[in-house]
Structures are given as C-alpha cells and as structure tokens.
Amino acid sequence: QLQLQESGPGLVKPSETLSLTCTVSGGSISSSRSYWGWIRLAPGKGLEWIGSIFSSGSSYYNPSLKSRVTISLDTSKNHFSLKVTSVTAADTAVYYCVSDTTGHYFGYWGQGTLVTVSS
Amino acid sequence: QSALTQPPSASGSLGQSVIISCTGTSSDVGGYNYVSWYQHHPGKAPKLMIYEVSKRPSGVPDRFSGSKSGNTASLTVSGLQAEDEADYYCSSYAGNSNLGFGGGTKLTVL
Numbered sequence: 001q002l003q004l005q006e007s008g009p010g011l012v013k014p015s016e017t018l019s020l021t022c023t024v025s026g027g028s029i030s031s032s033r034s035y036w037g038w039i040r041l042a043p044g045k046g047l048e049w050i051g052s053i054f055s056s057g058s059s060y061y062n063p064s065l066k067s068r069v070t071i072s073l074d075t076s077k078n079h080f081s082l083k084v085t086s087v088t089a090a091d092t093a094v095y096y097c098v099s100d101t102t103g104h105y106f107g108y109w110g111q112g113t114l115v116t117v118s119s
Numbered sequence: 120q121s122a123l124t125q126p127p128s129a130s131g132s133l134g135q136s137v138i139i140s141c142t143g144t145s146s147d148v149g150g151y152n153y154v155s156w157y158q159h160h161p162g163k164a165p166k167l168m169i170y171e172v173s174k175r176p177s178g179v180p181d182r183f184s185g186s187k188s189g190n191t192a193s194l195t196v197s198g199l200q201a202e203d204e205a206d207y208y209c210s211s212y213a214g215n216s217n218l219g220f221g222g223g224t225k226l227t228v229l
Binding site for chain 1: 170217
C-alpha cells in the first residue's frame, strides 16, 4: 500500500522560499507510471492543485502559481519535493502530497503539513 | 476564487439523501469526464470518493454516487449516516494538464 509523508519547515518568512519533501513508501517513484503532486488547503478556502510531476520527470503546474513553483523527483531517496518562491501570507496553508496513475484525480494522500508564512 | 462553484453548505437528516452540485464550464466539467469528489474530515487527509464522474474506488460505500449533466456535476449521498458529515470538494480536469477544485460544501447530518 502506497504511503506518503510530508516534511519541512512549519514557518517561513515572507519573500522567502517554501520547501517541502514528500517521502514515498510502498512503491517506487521512478518505476511506477504515476503522477506525484501537491495540493494545498488555505484557511477558509477550498482545495487548490499546485502541480504534478510524472514518474518520467514531466511537470505540470497550476497557471496561477506556475511562475513561483517547482516540483522535482529525487529517485535516489524515493521522494519528491515542492518549492514555492517569494511566499506571502496567502501561501499559508496545509500542504498535501498526493499520487495516482492518471493525474486527473488522486487516491493517495499524505496527512498534510501546515506551513505558516509570517515574520 | 475557486474554478468550480459549489454551494457552501448542505444538510440532510439521518437516512435521507442529499445532492451536492458542482458547476463549471464547457472547458472543464462539461468538456471532460474527469470529475472527482473528495470527502474531508478536518484534521485528516481528504479521501477520494468518486472519480471519472461516477466511479467509486474500492471501499467507498455505494451510498455515494456521482453524475454529470452539461457543465454541472453532482454527488449524491443516500442513506445519510453521522460519519458522512464532512466537507466535500469536487475537482475537474480543465485541459492543458490543469486541474480545478470547487470551494467545498460543508455537509451537516441532522
């Protein structure tokens, strides 16, 4: 059974870069034909897809965030990462790492990690 | 602002049925059969309940069903149970490898 676990700083200063990692167990991020992605839930808002990366390395991003977001794979550590640059308070949210085979929906979710942007 | 429109709240009594709508456009909901629904109990990870409009993942009770007409998708929860009380989010593929979500509907079981 695939399991995902987010990790990273819970507090980031405005204008700095938010960096999170999702460690995958129960499957290989490089050998399975899967999409690995990030979704966030800001206080009082709905879910927001941030972006996804296919096991081949092709990445896809939400157009509203594309200029600030990078998702990458680290096959040696079997994890994938999210970087969001120039963060503001609007980036405060619970960040979930997700996965599935089509990229159109996600059946596997991490437990989520709260990231607060504040000085 | 969310890409898809959901009612902020819905309610139903134990044992009754409730329908939650999700309205988009011909560029997302109406253009693809890639609508999915997620159940979210606060503090827990969201759970996939419906994918590709009407398919249920293994383990999801058949009390949950999905449908679509034009640019509006719907999630029906029949035989409401107390544990169904949660936030529900719809999602749709929107072309160009883009995914959109609704703003969420808080379902209250009376």
